[in-house]
Ligand SMILES: Nc1ncnc2c1ncn2[C@@H]1O[C@H](COP(=O)(O)OP(=O)(O)OP(=O)(O)O)[C@@H](O)[C@H]1O
């Protein structure tokens with residue numbers, strides 16, 4: 001028994017709580033089961049290693065997988081350093097109550113809540129048109145980076161601020177430079193927050209559709225470079241289920257692949273970050 | 284207060300004539316300290332003899348921690364903390380622009396009231412600051428690791444678990460690890476802020492013996508609420524008292540003299556346990 005739960009009056013409130021929890025679990029289980037039942041049969045090595053045919057009704061998803069991974073790669077490579085820099089600036093060099101800090105934080109919180117389609121339109125206008133990147137993996141990845149930045153920055157900042165003051169003082173008292181204590185003490189201390197941010201942000205990015213339709217586009221051929229258009233998995237699923245009659249089977253299979261991919265992202269990030277926490281960041 | 288003796292009376296004649304500025308000598312001159320607009324130390328003139336243990340005693344909130352934090356410029360880290368007056372280390376002003384604060388803090392180590400080991404292995408706790416101070420040689424690192432752990436009497440307790448997280452040690456062991464970590468950098472001065480306050484009586488006795496043994500090689504400044512401890516281990520004692528919320532140095536001198544023949548009524552009252 002949970003000792004924190006009130007013993008009395010548990011009747012109705014307890015019933016509501018448990019039903020809500022059961023409902024959520026049931027919906028999730030139903031969703032997974034649906035995707036598994038409809039998708040598992042299509043999954044094969046061929047499906048993963050060949051190009052789509054007939055608008056995706058037949059064939060596999062290899063170019064789409066490659067585009068998805070490239071878009072994610074661009075997104076993380078662009079977002080991580082900016083997020084780290086901004087979070088360090090906010091957490092370490094901006095007093096919590098200063099006008100500048102408050103303004104930046106407010107702006108980030110607003111940005112974090114902006115619907116992804118708005119980021120799509122912005123990405124299209126800025127990266128695709130203004131910077132002339134066109135419909136490309138690069139503009140898609142950069143747009144996603146913009147989209148997940150607020151979240152990454154805010155979680156990282158909170159993680160850095162949560163470092164105990166005594167660690168900072170102890171480090172300074174040993175004559176450690178600020179950079180050294182940042183790399184070996186403060187950043188590893190913020191690793192769980194970084195993990196949470198990466199999972200939330202990475203999850204949002206890999207499942208993103210609206211922002212990519214306008215930026216990395218629909219082209220389902222194998223991308224030759226980052227400047228080629230590439231179709232992400234989620235866009236593929238959307239297209240198959242909405243625009244391609246008879247595409248449902250492969251839509252399910254792609255959805256299953258997407259879920260497995262999400263799972264892999266979760267597990268590897270957790271692994272990397274826990275290693276980093278143990279050993280410190282070796283730069 | 285007029286009972287503060289002039290500097291010259293205090294600087295021991297044993298050291299002064301031979302070498303003008305003995306290694307590890309610290310002096311504060313008219314040191315005042317403010318947090319924002321609030322003044323917490325007023326015109327402190329305190330000489331700290333080299334190679335001796337100086338105890339700093341006084342009631343809670345009279346600025347003892349603030350005072351020793353100025354000696355290694357740790358107050359630099361506190362936003363809106365401002366000081367006036369001077370702190371001389373071996374004769375030169377530690378706030379002078381050319382002073383390398385990293386080197387200063389390497390030479391003046393500090394131990395905190397609550398043990399503050401870093402959340403990684405015992406070994407890394409000691410070796411990582413060494414590496415950062417340019418001691419990259421593995422052999423030298425392991426030598427120093429063993430030496431300092433032996434110095435603080437921790438070697439036998441931890442030699443088989445050097446790669447374990449330092450936070451798994453007991454409080455007393457953590458505090459000794461912190462002392463070892465400071466010693467590994469071969470400082471000249473150790474500042475200790477109530478190093479036994481968070482420890483049980485047994486660990487406290489171990490750490491106290493350790494401090495007494497360290498005296499031979501280091502200048503030690505120790506803040507303590509434990510008057511008996513101050514009396515047991517220190518050579519000199521400085522008594523602080525807060526007046527109108529401002530900490531002032533009331534009396535200082537040889538420990539024996541301060542405890543047995545205090546010059547100031549406040550000191551006498553505090554020491555006999557009437558106040559504070
Ligand atoms: N960072 C800070 N900002 C503002 N005021 C502070 C700060 N640190 C300490 N003070 C104030 O300065 C005064 C002296 O504090 P300090 O910690 O130096 O006292 P102390 O003699 O070490 O006390 P204790 O024996 O309880 O450790 C106290 O009134 C305290 O509230």
Ligand SMILES: [Mg+2]
Pocket residue numbers: 347348349476
């Ligand atoms: Mg204190």
